Amino acid sequence: MPAQPPILAIVGATGTVGREMLDILASRDYPAGAVRLFASKRSAGSTIAYCDESLTVNELTAGALAGVDIALFSAGSEVSRRFAPPAAASGVVVIDNSSAFRMEPEVPLVIPEVNGEILDRGDTQGGIIANPNCSTIILLMALTPIQRAFGIKRIIVSTYQAASGAGAAAMRELSDQSADVLAGRDARPAVFHEPCAFNVFSHNTTVDPATGRNIEEQKMIEETRKIWRDEKMAISTTCIRVPVLRAHAESINVELHRAASEARFRAALTDFPGLTIVDDREGNDFPTSLKAAGGDDVLVGRIRPDSSLPKDVRGGETAHFGFDLFAAGDQLRKGAALNAIQIMDLVRQRVTSAV
Numbered sequence: 001m002p003a004q005p006p007i008l009a010i011v012g013a014t015g016t017v018g019r020e021m022l023d024i025l026a027s028r029d030y031p032a033g034a035v036r037l038f039a040s041k042r043s044a045g046s047t048i049a050y051c052d053e054s055l056t057v058n059e060l061t062a063g064a065l066a067g068v069d070i071a072l073f074s075a076g077s078e079v080s081r082r083f084a085p086p087a088a089a090s091g092v093v094v095i096d097n098s099s100a101f102r103m104e105p106e107v108p109l110v111i112p113e114v115n116g117e118i119l120d121r122g123d124t125q126g127g128i129i130a131n132p133n134c135s136t137i138i139l140l141m142a143l144t145p146i147q148r149a150f151g152i153k154r155i156i157v158s159t160y161q162a163a164s165g166a167g168a169a170a171m172r173e174l175s176d177q178s179a180d181v182l183a184g185r186d187a188r189p190a191v192f193h194e195p196c197a198f199n200v201f202s203h204n205t206t207v208d209p210a211t212g213r214n215i216e217e218q219k220m221i222e223e224t225r226k227i228w229r230d231e232k233m234a235i236s237t238t239c240i241r242v243p244v245l246r247a248h249a250e251s252i253n254v255e256l257h258r259a260a261s262e263a264r265f266r267a268a269l270t271d272f273p274g275l276t277i278v279d280d281r282e283g284n285d286f287p288t289s290l291k292a293a294g295g296d297d298v299l300v301g302r303i304r305p306d307s308s309l310p311k312d313v314r315g316g317e318t319a320h321f322g323f324d325l326f327a328a329g330d331q332l333r334k335g336a337a338l339n340a341i342q343i344m345d346l347v348r349q350r351v352t353s354a355v
Contacts, residue, residue: 005034006348009068009092011083012075013037013048013057016168017097020337021072026051038064039075068092070347072340084128091126093347095340102130102223109226111137112342113274114144119346129343134335135159135216135239136223138250141274141298141334142327147228149268151257154234157220158251161203162244162289163196165331170196171245178243196243203239214239247289248335249328259312259319262305269300274334279303287328295330296338302326 008030012018018039025035032053039046044059058064060079065071065087073080077100084094084101101107108118109130119129132140139157146152163174170191177187177197187195194201205215213221217237225233242249260268269277278287279301287299305311306322313319329335 005031006069007034007036007067008344009036009038009065009071011038011060011065011071011073011079012097013055014039014043014046015074016164016171017074017332017336018072019048020332021074021341022048022050024333024337024341036068062086065092066090070095070344072344073097074336074340088126088128093126093344094128095131095343095347096128097131097336097340099133099219100130101128102132102219103226104128104130109223110343110346111140111144111227111339112346113272114140115227116343116346119343119350129347131336131340131343132223132227133216133219134165134329134331135161135248135250136220136227137335137339138248138298138327138329138331139220139252140224140227141272141329142250142252142269142300142325143254144228145268145272145275146254146256146265146323149264150260152233152254153257154236154255155224156236156253158238158240159203159216159220160240160242160244160249160251160289161216162242162246162248162331163192164246165248165335166191166204174243174245192241194241196241198243200240200242203241205239213237244289246294246330246332247292247328248331249287249289249292249326252325252327253306253322254325255306255309255322256320259321260323261317261319262303262323265320265323266303269303274298275300277301277303287326289328292328292330294333296333298327298329298334300325300327 037057038060039057041059046057047054070093074097077098080096080098080100088094163170173191174196187197203216207214216239220237276297278299286301303325305320309322
């Protein structure tokens, strides 16, 4: 007889990421009887279609997660800080999508394809596991095979982030503003500090007056260093909002420790799980937000040597110390919901192997 699936809770089930989690679980035929939904008091009593059933949303209260084995949190940092620690202390494995615990030294920050092995050293009962920032996930999915093959000395990355990264209200704002502008009306920002329709602007997180970096940029720097276990990794980030509904894109430049030919650089990317190369120079076919939207893989293309950095010509092969590339990924899936569910899969494997 197969092992019974764990009782799973989705905290923030009515939100954009929570619903994405449910869609992924439904595609895997995860039993409805093993899924419990939680949200705020305002959403309690509502129902969400799941497979052939309707699941009732419950209010998240103290003790509400009793009997749950694994809880996927996607309700914001404040909710996570309040409810995740007591749940973990009671034996629930908490996989948290907020930024609340990411930089806590004892909390694993996990991208399964990148550093999932760190969960093998953990306990099989209780605890908090953090989901990285969506932009960090897309970046490190694209760069980890390069880091392993050649070593990376420095990263410069600029993001082009979709409205959905700020939730359903931001997506509605982009749609409504687009309709207003096309009808000759003014775009009136509410969720964002700038009009998002037909506009590009600095990420809507707070800017540190001392460093000039916004919170999103700082997250990418700190999380990359933690996940790669390299506190000296040189990384420069610029995070931008663009008028796209779904899927982030990133322009990436890397300087390598060991020079690589273009062929070897491409080969390092080819077999990495969760990556798809979209790189047709003749057809001008490269990663886009639309191509990435709704998909599980991070798309990588525009792969080319950085001619501003030195070359190494030996044995008839030209190797380069720098490369440019462009990546796109659905931040609601691999950048959030899917990554959390992949962490859950690792937890289940860990528990099974420990029995």
